[in-house]
Amino acid sequence: MAPRTFGDLIKTGLMGPVGKRLLRARASYAVARYLLNRASGFDMESAKLMTRFAIDESEKAYTGKRLGVWTTAFFPTELVYAAGLTPFSPEVSSAVAASLGAASKFLSAADAQWYSTDLCSFHRAAAGGLIEGFLPKPRAFLASHHLCDGGPFLFRNAANVVGAPLYVVDVPPTAGPSDSEAVIYVASQLKEALALLEHVSNKRVTPEDLKATVRLSNECRHFMVQVNELRRRRPSPLTGVHAFSYIYLTFCGPGSKGAVDVYKALVRDIEHRIAVPDGERYRLLWLHLRPYFPNTILHHLEKDLGAVVAFEELNEVYWEPLDEDRPLESLAAKMLSHPGYGPVERRIRAIIRMVERYHIDGVINFGNWGCRQSTGSAYMLKEALREEGIPYLVLDGDCINGDNFSEGQALTRIEGFLEMLSERAS
Amino acid sequence: MATLRKYGNFFNGVWPLVKDLVKEEIPLQSKLVGWFCTYTPLEVIVAAGFQPFRIFGSSERIAEAGVYLPPNLCPYVRACLGEAFLGRFDGIAGVVLVHSCNAMGQLASAWRRYTNVPVIAEVHIPRDSDSKAMVYMLSQVRSLIRGLERAGGTVTVDSLLTAIRTSWAIRAGWNDLLAKQRRVPAFYSGAGLSRLGRSLQRAGPDQAKALLDLPRQTEYSDTTTRTGNNPRFILTGSVVSPGLLDLLDSVGADVVYDETCSCGRALFSVCKDVKHGVEGALLESAFPRIDPNCEGASELDTLIEYLASWYLNRIPCARMKPAGQRIRYLVSLAKEYSAQGVISSVVKFCDPYLYEQPLLRQALLKEGIPYLLIEHEYEVVPEGRLLTRLEAFIEKTWRPGRSAI
Ligand code: SF4
Ligand code: SF4
Numbered sequence: 001m002a003p004r005t006f007g008d009l010i011k012t013g014l015m016g017p018v019g020k021r022l023l024r025a026r027a028s029y030a031v032a033r034y035l036l037n038r039a040s041g042f043d044m045e046s047a048k049l050m051t052r053f054a055i056d057e058s059e060k061a062y063t064g065k066r067l068g069v070w071t072t073a074f075f076p077t078e079l080v081y082a083a084g085l086t087p088f089s090p091e092v093s094s095a096v097a098a099s100l101g102a103a104s105k106f107l108s109a110a111d112a113q114w115y116s117t118d119l120c121s122f123h124r125a126a127a128g129g130l131i132e133g134f135l136p137k138p139r140a141f142l143a144s145h146h147l148c149d150g151g152p153f154l155f156r157n158a159a160n161v162v163g164a165p166l167y168v169v170d171v172p173p174t175a176g177p178s179d180s181e182a183v184i185y186v187a188s189q190l191k192e193a194l195a196l197l198e199h200v201s202n203k204r205v206t207p208e209d210l211k212a213t214v215r216l217s218n219e220c221r222h223f224m225v226q227v228n229e230l231r232r233r234r235p236s237p238l239t240g241v242h243a244f245s246y247i248y249l250t251f252c253g254p255g256s257k258g259a260v261d262v263y264k265a266l267v268r269d270i271e272h273r274i275a276v277p278d279g280e281r282y283r284l285l286w287l288h289l290r291p292y293f294p295n296t297i298l299h300h301l302e303k304d305l306g307a308v309v310a311f312e313e314l315n316e317v318y319w320e321p322l323d324e325d326r327p328l329e330s331l332a333a334k335m336l337s338h339p340g341y342g343p344v345e346r347r348i349r350a351i352i353r354m355v356e357r358y359h360i361d362g363v364i365n366f367g368n369w370g371c372r373q374s375t376g377s378a379y380m381l382k383e384a385l386r387e388e389g390i391p392y393l394v395l396d397g398d399c400i401n402g403d404n405f406s407e408g409q410a411l412t413r414i415e416g417f418l419e420m421l422s423e424r425a426s
Numbered sequence: 427m428a429t430l431r432k433y434g435n436f437f438n439g440v441w442p443l444v445k446d447l448v449k450e451e452i453p454l455q456s457k458l459v460g461w462f463c464t465y466t467p468l469e470v471i472v473a474a475g476f477q478p479f480r481i482f483g484s485s486e487r488i489a490e491a492g493v494y495l496p497p498n499l500c501p502y503v504r505a506c507l508g509e510a511f512l513g514r515f516d517g518i519a520g521v522v523l524v525h526s527c528n529a530m531g532q533l534a535s536a537w538r539r540y541t542n543v544p545v546i547a548e549v550h551i552p553r554d555s556d557s558k559a560m561v562y563m564l565s566q567v568r569s570l571i572r573g574l575e576r577a578g579g580t581v582t583v584d585s586l587l588t589a590i591r592t593s594w595a596i597r598a599g600w601n602d603l604l605a606k607q608r609r610v611p612a613f614y615s616g617a618g619l620s621r622l623g624r625s626l627q628r629a630g631p632d633q634a635k636a637l638l639d640l641p642r643q644t645e646y647s648d649t650t651t652r653t654g655n656n657p658r659f660i661l662t663g664s665v666v667s668p669g670l671l672d673l674l675d676s677v678g679a680d681v682v683y684d685e686t687c688s689c690g691r692a693l694f695s696v697c698k699d700v701k702h703g704v705e706g707a708l709l710e711s712a713f714p715r716i717d718p719n720c721e722g723a724s725e726l727d728t729l730i731e732y733l734a735s736w737y738l739n740r741i742p743c744a745r746m747k748p749a750g751q752r753i754r755y756l757v758s759l760a761k762e763y764s765a766q767g768v769i770s771s772v773v774k775f776c777d778p779y780l781y782e783q784p785l786l787r788q789a790l791l792k793e794g795i796p797y798l799l800i801e802h803e804y805e806v807v808p809e810g811r812l813l814t815r816l817e818a819f820i821e822k823t824w825r826p827g828r829s830a831i
Contacts, residue, residue, distance in 0.1 A: 114783040116801065118498065118775050127784075145553070149528050149745070153781030156749050160785055168747055172550040172562070173525045185552070185562040342525075343548075344535035369498055372528035372777060379494050380535060 011100045020133050029059035044273075046265035050245065053258035060086040061136045067201060068136055070158070071252070072143040072151030074338065075169070076331040078213040078255030078322075079190065080142070082205045083197035087142075089251045090126030090154070093135055097125055098292035098400045106132060107401055120370035121400035123154040130158055137162045139200045142193055144169040146341040148373040165200075167193045169335070173342040177320075177333035186332035194328075210327045213255035218321050220254060223263035225317050230270045231310065232358055235280040237270045239302050240309025244290050247314045281306030282421050285354055287313045287365040287381070288374040293402035297410060307418055311358040313340070318350065344377045348384045355390055362391035362421050364414075368399045391424065393417040459574075460521035460543070462506060463530060464692040464743070465551040467567055467733050472589035472631065474571070474579025476519055480627035480692065482667075484509040485805045494536045500529035500775050501804040502665045507533060510541040519577050520544035522570060524551055526745050527778050547573030554747045555738035563734040571730075586729045592631045599638035600626065600693045607682040608763055611656060614641065616681025617671035623689035624668065656680045657824035660759050663687070663771040664744075664779045669806035670771055676808070677816050682763045685756070686771060691743060744778035752782075753789045760795050767796035767823040773804045796823040 013022050022028045032055045042048040061068035071077055071087040080087040097103045103121070106128030111117060113131060115124045129135040141159045143152040145168065152168045159166035169189045175182030198205050231238055246266065253259025286309045290298060301307045319334040339350035351363065363385060367375040378394045385392040395413060398404035459476040461468065471478040483505025491507035515521070523534040523545055534548055549566040552559035571581050600623070606613035622641070626634050656678055661671075662685045674681055684690050741755050742748055760768055768790055772779040783799060790797045798819040800812065 114787055114799075116780040116783070118801075119777065119780055149777045150781070153777060157781065157784050160749075168553070170553040170559070170747070172552075173531050174548050174550045181562060181565045185558060188558045342531070344532070344539070367496070372499060372532065372775070375496055376499050376528055376532040377535065379492075379496050380532075380539065383494065383539075 015100055015102055023058075023062045023134065023136075026059065026063050026065070029055055029063070044242065044266070044269040046262050046269045047242070047245070049258075049265050050249065050262045053253075053256075053262060054248070056258070057086055057088075057252065061088040061138075068138050069140045069142055069197065069200065070138040070155060072155065073251045074146055074335065075142050075144045076190065076254065076335065077252060078210070078217045078327070078331060079194050079197055079205075081216070081255035082209040082213040083194070083201045084203050085139075085197060085201050087252050088136060088138060089248075090129070090135060090158075091122045091151070092248050092251055093129060094122045094125035094400050095289075095292040097129060097134070098402070099294070101294065102134075103293060103400050104403070106134070118370055120148070120150045120368065120372075121398050121404070122368075122370075123150045124370070125400050127154060127157065130161065138164055140164050140196055141166040142169075142197070143167070144171055144335060146171040146173070146335055146338050148371065150370070150372075165196060167196045169193060171335050171341065175336055176342075176346075177337040179336070182336055183329055183332045186335055187328040190328045190331055211324045214322045214324050214327045214330070216257055216260055217254040218324075220249075220256075220259045220263055221317055221319070221321060223260065223267055224315075226267045227263060227270060228311075228315065228317060230267070234283070234359065236283060236308045236310040237273045238266075240284075240286055240290070240312060241298050241302055243309070243312055243315060244286075244298075247289070247312065250314065279303075279306050280308045282361045282418060283308055283310035283359055285309075285311050285313065285351070285358060285360040285363045287351070287363060288368060288371070289314065289399050290366055291397055291399055291402070291405055293400065293405075295402070295405070295407050297407065297414070300411060301414060305415070305418055307362075307414075307421075309364075310360060311354055313351070313354065316350065316354060340373060344380045344384075347377060348381060351381065351385065352388060352390070360390075361425075362393065362417060364417070365392065365394045366399070367394050367396045369397070369401070369404055391417070391421055455517040456519055458515075458518040459546055459577075460515060460518060461524075462503075462521070462533070463524040463526040463551070464687055465526060465737055466522050466524055467570065467737055469586065469589040469593050469733055470567060470570055470581060470730075471522070471574065471579075472592065473581045473586040474574035474577075475585070476574065476577075476579055477630045478522075479629075480624070481506050481509060481515075481521070482624065482665075482688070483507075483804070484512060484514075487511040491536075494540050495532060498775050499532060500527075500664075500773055502773050502776075503529045503533035505804055507536050507541070510537065510543055515541075515543045518543060519579075520546035520573075522546050522573075523548040525549070526551060527776075529775070529777075544577070545573075546570070546577050552738065553745060555735075555742075559738055560731075560734060563738055564730060567730050567734050581726070583724065583726050583729065586726065586733075590729065590733065596626065596631070596634045596638065597693060599635070603638070603641060604683065610658075610764060612658060612680045612682045615675050616659075616661070616679075616684060617668060617675040620671045620681070620684045620689045621668055623684065623693055627692050655824075657767070657820050658682045658763065658765045660756065660763060660765045660768045661686055661771060662756055662768060663800075664773050664776045665804065666771040666773075666802075667805050669808070670800065670802065673806060673808045673812070674769070674816065677813065677820060679769075679816065679820055681769075682765055683759055685759065687743065691741075694741065744782045749782065749785055753786055756786070757789060757793050757795065760790075760793075765795075767798065767819070769819075770797070770799045771806075772799065772801050774801050 036051055060066035066086045068086040068088050069080055070090055073091050077087040097106055103125045106125040109128035109131045110124040115127050141155040141164060143155040145152055155166055171186055172182045194205060249259045249262060284307055318339050319337050322330040339346045365378050367378050382392055395410055457476050459471045459478050460481045461478050462481055468478045483502055485505050487508035488504050490511050491504040495504050495507060521543055523537060525531045525534060538545055547570045549570055552562050622637060625637055629637055658680045660683045661681045665687045671681060742752050756768060787797055
């Protein structure tokens with residue numbers, strides 16, 4: 001069975017009249033696993049493993065097989081796994097809903113509950129999905145203010161609707177990982193977040209439990225570094241069309257065995273793909289996320305125009321290995337070292353580093369309409385990268401709401417940008 | 427109800443005076459320190475020998491600011507950057523940047539990169555008020571003091587004590603004015619009082635006292651045309667320009683309490699010793715240690731702790747962790763001020779206040795309090811659609827003789 005058929009089956013089931021019930025039925029996941037095992041169209045083992053991981057984790061979150069908590073992107077899921085709980089990322093669920101063509105239903109539900117259309121559509125769709133009963137009700141909400149304010153604010157509202165406890169980690173944007181006061185401040189909040197997780201799971205998290213998940217997180221990091229090292233090669237062995245999906249693991253994977261297996265397999269996959277035919281004319285760095293609703297942008301870019309997304313900002317390993325003996329402090333340092341948070345200079349430096357490291361010809365920043373974090377600094381990046389002589393294009397649009405994006409216009413702008421790259425090259 | 431009404435109260439007469447006072451008070455430009463967020467510990471700035479003044483932004487050069495900050499980012503921060511481009515802050519000692527929200531964070535970066543106005547300090551205010559947050563807040567206040575010292579200021583026990591007492595006197599004076607707004611009809615026009623509130627945020631201590639005295643001196647010559655029948659509202663939300671207040675005034679809506687970030691939130695007090703103001707009553711039991719006179723404080727650290735505690739423990743704004751406290755506060759304000767409804771004025775793309783809408787609406791609905799959200803581009807212009815919405819809301823909430831909530 002081709003993967004397209006596999007995806008279509010999932011889509012038909014979930015969006016049908018009994019979709020909500022299917023999501024909560026264990027049998028659905030058994031069927032999904034069966035279909036996945038028989039699917040032959042996956043050209044990468046890691047992709048299949050990741051789909052398996054997503055099915056397993058969704059089963060836990062939706063069927064109550066394991067207690068679930070909601071986490072915002074970049075909340076340290078190592079703590080969640082240590083407590084024997086399942087993290088659920090509403091942002092990822094919005095991307096999935098968009099790819100299944102269900103986002104507009106969720107967005108309308110959020111509109112009706114007074115969520116302004118100017119808010120981030122990842123969060124609006126999640127709010128709507130919860131209202132519509134498509135998202136699992138968690139036992140607790142764990143949020144952190146890095147990178148954006150939207151996640152914690154959404155969780156505050158959702159916790160009110162669900163009646164579950166909420167913990168928000170306040171991460172000082174003005175501080176870095178070497179600021180000991182900030183590290184202590186964040187680590188002490190992580191300790192409280194962990195206490196809430198223990199309470200929810202009714203399980204005491206021992207230092208060994210934490211060590212184990214931190215070790216897994218480091219192992220995952222180790223393979224991610226290897227993947228990224230391989231991606232420096234020309235032609236690019238892993239292109240954006242594939243690479244974007246692994247960002248899911250940076251949200252939900254750290255601290256899990258599943259994420260380690262996927263990245264380990266990805267290293268093997270890439271090593272086998274090193275000899276892909278060279279159709280690569282330009283190497284691009286993609287900032288922020290991509291549009292998740294059905295569209296042809298990436299495909300057109302990479303297949304027709306020879307402009308390969310050689311690297312994505314969100315796949316960068318920006319943090320140091322965690323210290324097993326000081327898990328909370330090192331997780332705090334990881335949070336404080338995110339280059340997308342705090343003064344824009346951090347992000348600029350990180351981008352310049354990536355441009356050099358991955359031999360980038362041009363940078364595309366996809367501007368998600370409601371995003372104050374990435375889109376908020378898009379124009380400052382333009383100035384800074386221009387000074388460095390790095391070609392840069394802001395592509396305004398929306399990651400989730402297809403109505404807020406003109407594909408034709410985007411393609412025209414991309415073609416103009418590539419022409420400019422070509423002129424520069426000659 | 428729709429008829430335009432002049433605010434024929436004392437502010438008509440004294441507004442030019444207020445403007446003059448504020449103009450006169452501008453001291454040496456080099457002694458001015460600009461601030462944006464109401465969580466900025468202003469007393470420390472005063473204690474260091476500077477005069478803090480609120481930056482409200484200007485739409486004049488907002489397009490130029492748009493080269494660096496995108497159009498889907500808070501128009502208030504874009505207006506602030508635009509005002510810097512006007513050259514109005516040339517020669518000032520500097521500004522204090524507070525990363526209160528994503529937009530303020532972006533402003534901080536843009537400010538450093540594209541203006542030549544010095545940055546005295548860039549601080550983060552914790553979003554909670556527990557002991558961990560308090561420890562971090564202390565580090566931030568100390569970092570601000572270091573910044574002020576680098577700019578030539580000195581903070582001593584005496585100077586900080588004086589600054590704290592002066593600030594309490596101003597807050598108490600503001601509370602006295604507010605107390606009169608509880609009367610029916612409200613004593614002052616909402617637009618007038620809000621303008622005074624804005625001026626207080628740009629005035630030095632002496633000018634502030636004089637500003638607060640203006641209405642006191644003139645209250646008996648007040649020729650107000652307002653009647654007990656005017657609908658009364660609490661105005662809440664993020665920042666707002668006086669245009670919206672003028673507009674509300676013009677359609678006959680009495681804003682009896684302007685709780686927005688541009689006015690009330692910068693001036694209110696939570697001290698148990700302040701007799702007026704529901705906020706004092708609300709928080710008294712939770713924060714019994716707060717003493718506005720700081721009697722017995724002989725060490726700088728004690729005063730810094732006092733200040734840090736005060737800022738973290740005041741009625742939280744929408745960026746802070748607990749949402750319930752702020753919402754309960756708004757409900758109690760509406761009751762205390764016999765308001766017929768709550769109006770939220772939120773600048774476009776303001777995440778903290780936009781995300782608050784579902785919770786706030788739900789809470790007010792439960793209490794039977796009518797609610798209206800006005801989203802705007804900061805500088806409010808009285809265009810037709812907005813006028814129609816306001817008039818419809820007033821129609822809905824107000825009937826002659828209808829009692830308040
Ligand atoms: S798109 Fe921006 S606002 Fe939305 S979740 Fe991501 S960082 Fe936050
Ligand atoms: S108006 Fe809203 S978005 Fe703008 S600075 Fe204030 S809280 Fe932030």
